[in-house]
Amino acid sequence: MPVSTAPPLTPTYADLPALLRQDPEIAEVLLGESARQSDTLQLIAAENFTSPAVLAALGSPLANKYAEGYPGARHHGGCELVDAAERIARERATALFGADHANVQPHSGSSAVLAAYAALLRPGDTVLAQGLAHGGHLTHGSPANFSGRWFDFVGYGLDPRTGLIDYAQVRALAREHRPRAIVCGSISYPRHPDYALFREVADEVGAYLIADAAHPMGLIAGGAAPSPVPYADVVCATTHKVLRGPRGGLILCGERLADRVDRAVFPFTQGGAQMNTIAAKAVAFGEAAAPAFAAYAHQVVANARVLAAALDAEGFAVLTGGTDTHLIVADPFPLGPDARTARGRLASAGLVLDTCALPQAGGRGIRLGTAALTTQGMGEREMAEIAALFTRAVREPDGPSRRVRAEVHELAGRFPPYQG
Known part of the structure; x- marks a missing residue:
């Protein structure tokens, strides 16, 4: 049977926090959005409804805490409890996905991909990724995005007869361009990537393999999709979508790259972590393990x-x-x-x-x-x-x-x- 979640809020003024009752303009927006979500059917592939526990963590006092750095090595005082929250999130993520290391600080999926590139690449490096017209994400080489401005992207595509990834083309392009990294993952590809084949091609040309698993990560957590973790050097993901957590990013990798990934997130691409969101991620990882x-x-x-x-x-x-x-x-x-x-x-x-x-x-x-x-x-x-x-x-x-x-x-x- 389908599994449902329970709501945190009832759309009435009486149930809004006191501060929002003092701001009727924003209250109207919140009530209107609640009504819109209840009155229409949400089929956007990147959206979902979080649990009350996730929403409670997002609205918790952890939103007040500044915590640059990592547990045990913060640039601010008073971080003992947020350190505990981040450790819990990391432990739950590594256990859920079978990874050696997890960084739970990225603010979004794009932030996670940016950090992965920063950890493994240098400006001007060649990257092979799914072409934008064939389902690739903006971070896979769009000229309007940092990826397309800083790196030399080569796009692989889909077989026009089947609509499936043309793996022969992937191998041929990798041999021709010798990319520093290969990215597998898409925002609109409805089939499972062949992670083992991508790993084989990456090894053949000496490339890193980055899996952008933002869309299937929740399915992977639930055992309904194959995992890229055993094959990819770095796995980037979001914590919303099917995973049903807060809007945010996640990076998984082996111990060999853990320090490089962490330094690429902080201090290279981000400042202070959003500790309320990290706590909400921990809640979502716990729910996904059930x-x-x-x-x-x-x-x-x-x-x-x-x-x-x-x-x-x-x-x-x-x-x-x-x-x-x-x-x-x-x-x-x-x-x-x-x-x-x-x-x-x-x-x-x-x-x-x-x-x-x-x-x-x-x-x-x-x-x-x-x-x-x-x-x-x-x-x-x-x-x-x-x-x-x-x-x-x-x-x-x-x-x-x-x-x-x-x-x-x-x-x-x-x-x-x-x-x-």
């Missing part, structure tokens, strides 16, 4: 597979023909509209998702995920219902009818993200 989370992670994948198959049956062109993860990428064009138009119609119906690049030149598709829906307690039956709502919303040129919007509202009401 048997209920493994059931949740497998349900996320089961839901995604059913939703992908249902969208395919409705006429959407589903990339790779399905999914092994929480991610689904589809082209709505066979039903009429382009991706941006489809996203607007879906949003009007209360179905919230993203668009993403497709391998075809200049093409875009819709990207969606099942992590948040599964947290709410939805299962395969609801995925089929959502696919039908998708089709009706996308096909209506004047925007979704009131009936479609009402059905989305009714479905959301049956599975509130937070009880009470």
Whole structure:
């Protein structure tokens, strides 16, 4: 059965902290966002609902503490208790993912990737990563990002027939360009990377292997996806998404690189750690180690597979023909509209998702995920219902009818993200 989480807050003024009652403008924003999340369906692949315990840690007095440095070696006094919180977070992360070392201080996934590059590379080094048009992240060589400005990125792509990673091209490009590092990981690839093959190619050309596992990290924690930890020199991840923790980053590595990674985070790329967020990460790691989370992670994948198959049956062109993860990428064009138009119609119906690049030149598709829906307690039956709502919303040129919007509202009401 799907695994649900309980909510921390009820959307009424009486339940808001006193300080927010003194600031009605911000109170209205908070109440409005609470209502939006409860009244619509969140299918953005990078989003989820945290537990009350995670939210409690985020709003704790640890938010007041400045703690530059690491446990036992801070630049500020009074860090005994935040040291304990960070040690707990690191111990739980290494145990959860089977890693030698964890750095829990990165403020985001991008911060984690920046620190990994800083630990292993020098400006001008060549890096092989999944091309941006084929699902690569901004930190994988976008000219608008630090990665594209500081390093020489070469992009590998997807096989145009299958939509799968072209591993022959990965090997050929590695042999040709002899990169200092190879990055495996994507923001919109719905299948599992072959980490062992990436390791083989990296060893062949003398490159570091960096796994950007921001999206599958929660599935990995729950045993629903293979782990890059045994293969990669450094693993970068986020602690939100499927992992269901606070917004933040995480780096895992072996003992050989631990000191370099830590120095790349602090003092090279970041200052004081956000100790309330680190405590919330510790809570999330503890939750992810429980048997209920493994059931949740497998349900996320089961839901995604059913939703992908249902969208395919409705006429959407589903990339790779399905999914092994929480991610689904589809082209709505066979039903009429382009991706941006489809996203607007879906949003009007209360179905919230993203668009993403497709391998075809200049093409875009819709990207969606099942992590948040599964947290709410939805299962395969609801995925089929959502696919039908998708089709009706996308096909209506004047925007979704009131009936479609009402059905989305009714479905959301049956599975509130937070009880009470």
